[in-house]
Amino acid sequence: MDLGTFLWTTFAVFLTMATFSFLYKDNPFYKFAEHLVVGVSAGYFVVILWFNGLIPNLFQRLADGDWYLLWLNSSKPWYIIPAILGIMMWARFSKKYAWLSRWPMALYIGISTGLAIPLTMSNQVNKQLYATMVKIDWAHFFGHGSFNLLDTTSGFSQLIIFVGTIASLIYFFFSKAHKGVFGAVAKFGIWTLMIGFGASFGFTVMARISLFINRMQDVKDWGKVAFNYSGNNQNYSVWFPIVFWLFILFVIAYIIYEIGYYLRSRTNKA
């Protein structure tokens, strides 16, 4: 690892720690990491939009036209229309012409909603309804081979899924108060949903823990490469501990500042 790589990986580790410092409280390290990532991402997305959006989707498609003819002589002149709509969005900066920006927005929302209606109806209503009308596997009602209530393809599971679906749908019925038998079915519905949510929660928490472990492994590997001078680490450089101890000094200085701040605030209160 050369010094340049070391500095950048150290910086990455520093940013990891700075982000985790948020668990203690808001502090200058977290603020630095936050502002850095927000600023970098905003700048990054401008470049991405320019090179992956505007250039290939607009400029290159109009490229065979001439600017003095407003690209109307290009082979795909219709691309000028979305370009104009995009420019109309900029009218927001003028108080007088701000209304112009509503046109492209209205068009965008209108088209998107129009596209979403058949798609939602197909995927979230028709297909799910069709999938619910299953033929119950009566032959293997309590499991395939042996008695097994956890067999997800058994007739019993199919029936549970069906009843759960119907009960959950009833929970989302807003025109009737959840009372009596209707309320009991709705309660069963919300219980079904909660069981599903619990499983989903556990699954995602496991995934997050694995992300955390991954990050900590990175930190550990960084330490191994940087400070293992006793072993056969030919990448070791004297600069590594110097940068590291500077960083530690920095943190200690902040802790002292925090303690001082705490003591001062106590004195002021008294």
Add this chain to the structure above:
Amino acid sequence: MNLKLIVIFLLMLCLGSFALAETNTVNKDSTAVDSIAPPAPVTMFKAFDTPNDHGHSITLNWQLSADDGAGQNSVLQYQIYRWVPYLMDSLTTLRKAMTTVKEEEIKRGHEKVLKKEMRSLKKEYNAVLKELPSAHKAYPNNGYWKEVGKVPAGTKSYKNTGSKEKESQDYLPDLTDFYYRVDAVTKDSTVRASSKVFGPVQCSGQWFNTGRIPVLVAVILFTFLTIYFVEKAKNGAKLYVRPLSGIEAVDDAIGRATEMGRPILYILGLGSVADIATIASFTILSRVAKQVAEYQTELLVPTYDPLVMAVAQEVVKSAYLDAGRPDDYKEDTVHFVTQSQFAYVAAVNGIMLRELPATNIYMGVFFAESLILAETGALAGSIQIAGTDQIAQIPFFIVACDYTLIGEELYAASAYLGREPLLLGSLKAQDYAKALVIILAIIGLIMSNFGWTQFTDLFKVAN
């Protein structure tokens, strides 16, 4: 002398046996090749325009070769060939030339010479394209058979789908004559049997996908229900909507923020302006902004999407106007942060800890950031109300927020808060549609278990 004769005889014998061995080897090999007899060709081969598509696709069907899985059992795969006129090669050459010029243009900037060259190439390309149908009609002259795909033994159909883009390498023009054949191929690729040539066949796009009729029926039915209930609501009918605790808490939360003198943080999520959850969230934002304006509390709306920001600004502005306090509206109430998911989260977390909002409202589309946001809000001691239609994120809001609107409750909330006939009517229509779905599902289950699949097939939707 005798000895010499014997040695010569033995040498000749050796050489002869070597030669014999070699000949035998050759014979053995040739016997191995010849042992594969040509398989039987596929039968009932036909090609037709792929139904219910946008065109540029031909479907081929055939009956398996008699030697596929039976007979000699020697068929390993089927190779599909399309007759292609030489003119297609001219198109490929021109396409390559255009790509080179385009690359050069990017490198050197838009030079006039290159532009001119590109224009003339495109002109030539379009001229060749125009000749393409007549070239296909010239079958079997001026063309060759090109392999367009292969499928393993046991397969009875193949879809030859090309691109609709004229500049694309696999452009398959509509309304052009095509000729196909299928070869049954053995392990020795030279031993094969070709089917009869099928053609001419043309592909074209269809305006209507008959496989999606159930969707059309459902949309029409739902539209009628919506119109009916909207009209009913407009005529003053009292439409009951059961109370939602999460939504009733919004008023209390705004009151709490006013009493504490702290702002209200409203997060619209990561959805685009076209997402239904974001649209529902705008209605709730409008209601919140109106109350905030009346109580003169501060409202913070950091946004992820620039278009969502633009719409949210309009919504909040109108709400302040409705509340009779247009002068209190600040342009930076709704502001853009960034379009990077976790950078947005970092920024919103920072706002939560620095501004210490009394209430955090999360309504819209959320992804992995949901738990991070809600946990930070809980840490900051804010009252939190969330609502999303992202099933995977609801559990996180349930554990970290005080009130959560689950899925469709978010849409219902916008109707409940707004009390507008349009929203109430559509909510009622949704309820009746749900009741219909429940009834149909029960009937469908019974029918399916009695083997009457004709009923369930009515709801089958093609992709």
